[in-house]
Amino acid sequence: MKVLLFGSTGRTGLAIITYLLESPKSHIVTAVARNPSALADHPQHDHKNLRIVKGDLKNASFVEEQVAEHDVVVFAAGMSTVMGGRTPDGIYAESAKTIRRAILQAQRVSDSQRKIRFIGVTSGGIRPGNEVNFPFIYQFVIKPLFLQPSYDEMVLMEREFRDPDQNAEEIDWSFVQPPRLTDVERTGNYRVEAEKMIVGGCEIGRKDLAAFIVERMVDDETGEFRGKEVTLGY
Ligand SMILES: NC(=O)c1ccc[n+]([C@@H]2O[C@H](COP(=O)([O-])OP(=O)(O)OC[C@H]3O[C@@H](n4cnc5c(N)ncnc54)[C@H](OP(=O)(O)O)[C@@H]3O)[C@@H](O)[C@H]2O)c1
Numbered sequence: 001m002k003v004l005l006f007g008s009t010g011r012t013g014l015a016i017i018t019y020l021l022e023s024p025k026s027h028i029v030t031a032v033a034r035n036p037s038a039l040a041d042h043p044q045h046d047h048k049n050l051r052i053v054k055g056d057l058k059n060a061s062f063v064e065e066q067v068a069e070h071d072v073v074v075f076a077a078g079m080s081t082v083m084g085g086r087t088p089d090g091i092y093a094e095s096a097k098t099i100r101r102a103i104l105q106a107q108r109v110s111d112s113q114r115k116i117r118f119i120g121v122t123s124g125g126i127r128p129g130n131e132v133n134f135p136f137i138y139q140f141v142i143k144p145l146f147l148q149p150s151y152d153e154m155v156l157m158e159r160e161f162r163d164p165d166q167n168a169e170e171i172d173w174s175f176v177q178p179p180r181l182t183d184v185e186r187t188g189n190y191r192v193e194a195e196k197m198i199v200g201g202c203e204i205g206r207k208d209l210a211a212f213i214v215e216r217m218v219d220d221e222t223g224e225f226r227g228k229e230v231t232l233g234y
Contacts, residue, residue, distance in 0.1 A: 002028045003218060004070040006057055006095070007077030009038040011183065012121065015210030016076055022045050025219050030066065032057075057095045060102075067102035067116065068109075072218055075120040076098065076210075078173075079150060092122070092153035096160035103171055108183070115172045117226075118161060119217050121209070122154035123147075124179040124231050127197055134179070134202050148150045158229065174217055177231045178204045185212055201233020208232070 003020055007013040008031035020029045021044050031039060032055045039045050039052050039181045055062045057077060067073055071190055075095065079088055088233055125134070125147060137188060143151070161173040179202045186207035191198050199205075 001025065001071040001218070002030070002069065003072045003074060004030045004032065004066050005074045006032050006074065006099075006119075007075065008052075008078070009033045009035065010076055010078065012181065012206045012210055014039075014042060015207045016074060016154050016213055017042060017050065018044060018077060019214035020218065021049055023214055023219055026198050026217070030070065032066065055096065057076075057091065060098045061065040063095075063098045064102040064105060065066045067099060068106035070116065072119065073099060073103065074218065075118070076213075078121070087149045087152045090153070091149070093156040093160070096120070096157035100166075100171065101158050107170070117174040118171060119213060119219075120157060120161070120173070120175045121213075122158055122175050122177050122229075123151060124177045124197070124202075124233070126151045126154045127177060127229070127231070128141055133197060133200065136200075136203075162227070162229075174225045174227070175229045176209065176213060176217070177229055178209050179231070179233050180204075181209065183207075190231045190234050192216075192230060192231050194225060194230045196231075198231055198233045201231075204233050 002049050005013060005016055008017055017031055020027045028049050030051045030053055032053050033039055034056050036052045036054050044050060056069050070074060077091060106116055107114050158175050161171060182205050184205040189199055190204060
């Protein structure tokens with residue numbers, strides 16, 4: 001499949017590139033990067049199935065062109081830090097609108113059976129009731145002081161795809177809502193829940209998350225997680 005990846009230079013995105021290129025499905029991968037030189041050190045940067053394209057999610061016509069050429073869109077972009085009072089500035093909410101519009105447009109101009117899959121990464125913290133899982137400092141300091149603006153946008157992002165008023169069935173979407181991300185090595189040993197929270201499990205490694213996205217979502221042909229919000233944790 002032809003897979004378009006937003007957030008390719010991020011810590012999860014780098015691992016997604018690796019697992020997409022290692023997949024037995026021989027994906028053709030387009031990694032979108034605002035600064036392509038950031039991928040120069042990636043071990044597979046010269047892989048024959050990898051195309052690195054300079055671009056920005058804020059450029060709607062660029063996003064439309066790219067989406068139209070692909071079978072799957074993976075969104076692993078986000079804010080690298082929420083400290084220092086940074087607000088998300090549309091990276092989730094506006095990107096969702098742009099990507100959704102681009103998917104619908106591409107599907108409409110091609111054959112009526114065509115479905116472009118969308119897989120988005122948001123966060124476990126946006127699910128109401130999840131707080132009980134997470135440490136005190138997260139609940140009462142980090143979330144309200146730093147994370148809430150991003151979470152508010154992530155909710156809007158998910159709504160853009162799953163809201164029935166938006167004809168959600170027209171798009172083949174899934175969201176992954178990871179808890180706190182860490183940089184441990186891949187373990188392959190974690191729990192997964194669809195449409196409900198995991199009790200405990202307040203961390204997941206970015207490599208495990210990336211492998212899950214590729215192996216259980218992009219490569220999956222059964223549709224197990226289609227139209228669902230999925231969370232995972234150790
Ligand atoms: N950190 C956590 O504990 C945590 C927990 C749950 C969920 N999440 C979410 O998980 C996702 C992945 O997190 P991460 O920590 O692996 O990511 P990350 O390292 O922060 O990388 C963010 C990526 O988004 C890209 N990006 C930002 N704005 C962009 C734009 N306008 N156009 C194109 N690309 C843009 C960045 O590109 P540049 O290299 O050009 O900046 C970078 O590739 C994020 O959505 C994050 O919010 C994080």
